[in-house]
Amino acid sequence: MGMKFLIGLDGHGSGERAMTHAQMLAKLIGDCELIAAYVIEWSPYSFQTQEENAQRHKRREEEISTAKSRIIDPAVKKLQDAGFTASGVVRHGDVAETLNALAEEQGADQIIVGRSSEGGFTRRIFGSATSNLVMSASVPVTVVV
Amino acid sequence: MKTLSKILLAQAAAFGLSAPALAQEAMTIDQRVNATFATVTGPFVNFIFAPFPGTAFPWIVLWLVVAASVFTVYFGLVQFRFFGHAIALVKGDYSDPKDAGEVSHFQALATALSGTVGLGNIAGVAVAVGIGGPGATFWMILAGLMGMASKFTECTLGVKYRNEYDDGTVSGGPMYYMSKGFKELGLPGGKILAVMFSVFCILGALGGGNMFQANQAHAQIAGIVGDYPGWITGLIFAAVVFAVIVGGIKSIARVTEKVVPFMGILYVGAALVILLVNYDKIGWAFGQIFAGAFTGLGVAGGLVGALIQGFKRAAFSNEAGVGSAAIAHSAVRTNEPITEGFVSLLEPLIDTVLICTMTALVITISGQLIMNPETGQFVLNEAGSAIKTIGDTSGVALTSAAFGSSISWFPYVLALAVVLFAFSTMISWSYYGLKAWTYLFGEGKTTELVFKVIFCIFIVIGAAASLGPVIDFSDAAIFSMAVVNIFALYFLMKLVRKELKSYSARLASGEIRKFKT
Numbered sequence: 001m002g003m004k005f006l007i008g009l010d011g012h013g014s015g016e017r018a019m020t021h022a023q024m025l026a027k028l029i030g031d032c033e034l035i036a037a038y039v040i041e042w043s044p045y046s047f048q049t050q051e052e053n054a055q056r057h058k059r060r061e062e063e064i065s066t067a068k069s070r071i072i073d074p075a076v077k078k079l080q081d082a083g084f085t086a087s088g089v090v091r092h093g094d095v096a097e098t099l100n101a102l103a104e105e106q107g108a109d110q111i112i113v114g115r116s117s118e119g120g121f122t123r124r125i126f127g128s129a130t131s132n133l134v135m136s137a138s139v140p141v142t143v144v145v
Numbered sequence: 146m147k148t149l150s151k152i153l154l155a156q157a158a159a160f161g162l163s164a165p166a167l168a169q170e171a172m173t174i175d176q177r178v179n180a181t182f183a184t185v186t187g188p189f190v191n192f193i194f195a196p197f198p199g200t201a202f203p204w205i206v207l208w209l210v211v212a213a214s215v216f217t218v219y220f221g222l223v224q225f226r227f228f229g230h231a232i233a234l235v236k237g238d239y240s241d242p243k244d245a246g247e248v249s250h251f252q253a254l255a256t257a258l259s260g261t262v263g264l265g266n267i268a269g270v271a272v273a274v275g276i277g278g279p280g281a282t283f284w285m286i287l288a289g290l291m292g293m294a295s296k297f298t299e300c301t302l303g304v305k306y307r308n309e310y311d312d313g314t315v316s317g318g319p320m321y322y323m324s325k326g327f328k329e330l331g332l333p334g335g336k337i338l339a340v341m342f343s344v345f346c347i348l349g350a351l352g353g354g355n356m357f358q359a360n361q362a363h364a365q366i367a368g369i370v371g372d373y374p375g376w377i378t379g380l381i382f383a384a385v386v387f388a389v390i391v392g393g394i395k396s397i398a399r400v401t402e403k404v405v406p407f408m409g410i411l412y413v414g415a416a417l418v419i420l421l422v423n424y425d426k427i428g429w430a431f432g433q434i435f436a437g438a439f440t441g442l443g444v445a446g447g448l449v450g451a452l453i454q455g456f457k458r459a460a461f462s463n464e465a466g467v468g469s470a471a472i473a474h475s476a477v478r479t480n481e482p483i484t485e486g487f488v489s490l491l492e493p494l495i496d497t498v499l500i501c502t503m504t505a506l507v508i509t510i511s512g513q514l515i516m517n518p519e520t521g522q523f524v525l526n527e528a529g530s531a532i533k534t535i536g537d538t539s540g541v542a543l544t545s546a547a548f549g550s551s552i553s554w555f556p557y558v559l560a561l562a563v564v565l566f567a568f569s570t571m572i573s574w575s576y577y578g579l580k581a582w583t584y585l586f587g588e589g590k591t592t593e594l595v596f597k598v599i600f601c602i603f604i605v606i607g608a609a610a611s612l613g614p615v616i617d618f619s620d621a622a623i624f625s626m627a628v629v630n631i632f633a634l635y636f637l638m639k640l641v642r643k644e645l646k647s648y649s650a651r652l653a654s655g656e657i658r659k660f661k662t
Contacts, residue, residue: 044237044249047402049395050576053248053256053476058313060246092246101242 002031006108008099008133009038011071014114014144019075021144022112026084034086036075037102038067042092064090096132103139112142175375175609182606183614186621193621193628201449205624206456212466212631213291216298219638220645224293224490230652231487238659239484247478250488257473257489259405260573261496263566264541265462267412267559268361270504271543272616274514276531277454278523279430280437282505284455289497292465293490298634301486301641302326303471304479317475318577319468319630320346320584326637338633339584342468345625346581347596349469352615352622353461354574355600356607358567360615361541363608365563368542369556379608383601385568390575391597398572405569408562409500415558416503419551423510430509457620460627462501463493467623468630472577481657483644504544511547513538575600 007022009015019036026032040063048056072088079086089106091098103111115130134141194203217224233239234250273281299319306325307317320339327335363378388394420427437451464470470489477485508514515524515533523532531539538546541563548555575597582596583589607615651657 040246042246044240044245045251047255047259047406048248048252049398049402050256050260050473050476050573051398052395053252054316055314056246056248056476057315057478061313063246093242098245 002026002029002033003109004033004035004107006035006037006099006103006106006111007075008095008111008113009036009071009075010114011038012114015071015075016114017144018112018114019078021142023079023082023084025112025142032084034079034084035102035106035108036072036079036086036088037099038071038088038090039095039098040064040067040090040092041095043094060092063092094132095129096136099133100137100139103137108139110140110142111137112144114144175611178376178606178609179611179614182610182618186614186618189625190617190621193624194617201453203453203457205628206453206460208631209295209460209466209624209627210288210291210456212627212634213288213295216294216634216638217291220294220297220642222294223297223487223645224290224494227487227490231491233659234484234488235491239657241660244478248476250477250479250484253474253477253485254488254491255406256402256476256573257470257492258409258495259402259569260469260473260577261462261464261492261570262405262409262500263570264358264361264563265458266496266500266504267544267563267566268541269458269462270501271508271540271547273454273458274505274508275534275539275543277451278437278514278532279433279505279509280435280439280448280451281455281458282434282502282509283438284452285459285501285505286498288456288459289463289465289493289501292459292463292493292497295466295631295634296463296470296492297486297490298638298641299466299468299471299630300474300489301483301644302634302637303475304477304482304485305640305644307475315476316580316583318346318472318580318584319626319633320581321475322471322637323629323633326640327633330636330640332636335633338629342626342629342633343581343584345622345629346468347578347585348622349467349619349626350574350578350581351600351603353619354469354577355571355603356610356615357619358570358574359604359607360610362564362567365541365545365560368545369560375609376605379605382568382571382608383604386571386575386604387597387601389572390579390600391594401565401569401572405565408565411558412562413500413503415548415552415555416507419507419510419548420503422551426510427506430506433509434505459493459497459501461620461623463496464623465493466631466634467627469574469577469626471630472580473573481644481648483641483648486641486644507551508544508547511550513543513547513550571604 005022005026007018009018022034026034067090068088072090076086076088089102091102099111099113111133113130113133130143134143193205196203235254237249237251240249270285273285302322303317303319306322307315308321309315319342323339323342324335327333359379359382362382363375366378367373385397389398439448460466470492474485474489479485513534515535516522517524525531526533526537534543536546545556545559548559578600579593579596583593586592648657
């Protein structure tokens with residue numbers, strides 16, 4: 001029995017590199033299961049207008065379907081075409097917290113992510129999603145450069 | 146911009162003036178608007194605030210107080226029993242992580258609060274304390290605490306009977322629970338009540354949610370840059386609101402939504418600083434509040450005057466029983482409508498019991514209200530209608546002077562806060578008004594546009610008219626919503642009690658449990 005990897009995608013180059021690394025590891029270990037995950041940054045404590053609230057459910061569905069069709073479905077297909085057992089998942093939430101929660105939920109042995117690309121100011125104040133994940137994760141995390 | 150200039154012209158035409166004359170006869174425009182407005186709205190205002198025969202007590206105030214007391218008793222002090230649970234709900238302890246990305250309890254509460262926290266807390270309280278004395282604060286707090294039960298009732302129903310459309314958007318509010326709830330109970334007349342409520346809601350949106358805001362925002366700006374005609378502020382505000390609600394420029398609304406909570410925190414923070422600096426006077430201020438609550442301390446109307454002002458301004462500020470909150474809270478994602486009821490009961494607490502009290506304490510401590518040191522009674526102004534203040538201020542200007550006497554630069558921050566609060570309240574109320582409007586006339590681009598244009602025109606009128614008639618009409622319009630809403634709530638409250646019983650049983654049995662520990 002091989003291992004289960006959760007791959008955090010961000011729709012950019014770093015997610016691609018995480019994919020490549022995960023495939024390499026999975027090939028070496030053999031019989032691995034890969035889960036491609038995309039987290040839509042969202043906070044339950046943000047401030048919204050009346051109108052945004054009224055349309056929130058609709059927007060959420062749209063966000064999920066866009067993320068699925070643009071990022072997750074192509075990634076899952078790529079993994080399956082390469083001969084891996086693969087599935088995909090899209091969630092809303094804080095990137096670090098949600099990836100960690102998904103790893104626990106799916107019983108993943110490791111989380112593989114690319115180095116995140118937030119700019120100077122945000123990172124200085126809140127830390128990057130990657131470093132937050134590394135500090136809070138309950139399974140090993142591989143950060144691909 | 147083409148549409149905008151059309152509106153400007155339409156407004157000039159409405160006042161019977163051509164564009165150049167508009168600029169020249171600026172002062173007369175304000176006066177003319179004022180006089181016409183007072184005449185037109187007079188009868189309506191007089192009816193709503195009619196006193197009980199032989200007394201000075203307006204029936205509408207009693208109506209609100211009785212309702213809040215009935216709900217408090219009927220739901221067994223729900224505002225205190227479920228207070229902790231409400232906090233846990235807002236924190237997200239009971240939110241299913243699978244619903245992430247939907248409107249959270251926190252967001253629904255924050256959005257509703259940004260509609261209610263505003264001028265009522267700054268200007269309204271000053272009006273109450275200016276007329277009714279510090280004692281009005283006591284009655285305001287009491288009204289706030291009991292109003293929590295009214296909010297709980299209407300918001301539970303708002304979520305329970307909202308409309309969820311196929312495209313995933315939601316519409317909720319009293320008009321929906323009136324028509325659907327009455328039908329469910331087999332009672333006639335739900336539809337009529339819903340139509341009546343919608344008409345009053347539109348008036349309320351134009352009055353308290355619009356004209357009063359524009360009026361006070363103008364007073365603030367004029368207080369800083371010097372006096373100038375109100376319709377100029379009105380036009381600028383109307384243009385920005387128009388850009389947001391018609392032009393769909395969400396960025397403006399989004400910026401306001403983020404700045405307003407910050408302003409709220411800053412306001413409370415400043416009030417706390419003033420109270421801390423004057424900590425030796427806090428005891429005295431509370432003494433004034435209690436003494437004034439039962440004796441009036443010589444204010445106009447005495448004890449009854451303090452009581453009426455306190456209850457009136459509390460209702461105007463937290464809108465409990467008015468029905469607007471039921472529209473605001475109905476977008477939340479939950480399988481249990483009653484959870485939003487619990488969350489909403491925090492609203493009057495934050496709005497009235499916390500923020501309004503801060504304002505009242507700062508005004509009392511600042512010594513802006515002139516007191517006769519020998520008798521310990523307040524000195525009335527020449528007309529005998531309000532307490533004499535240093536510099537004869539009232540409304541926002543009184544609050545501003547009170548804060549300014551401790552923190553000299555704070556009036557500038559307050560001016561900015563007032564303008565932003567006014568703006569965010571207008572945006573919220575334009576939504577409430579729109580929901581009522583579409584309930585009456587159907588959803589559709591053209592009907593919606595008509596309402597939005599009317600809304601913008603009223604901003605100009607509100608900024609041009611003087612405070613007296615505007616505040617009377619605003620109160621009357623908002624309270625008339627409460628007349629219909631509370632009437633319906635009496636019939637529907639047993640539905641809420643059923644929900645409450647079932648929910649508390651499941652909460653006790655552990656069927657409803659926390660997702661977060």
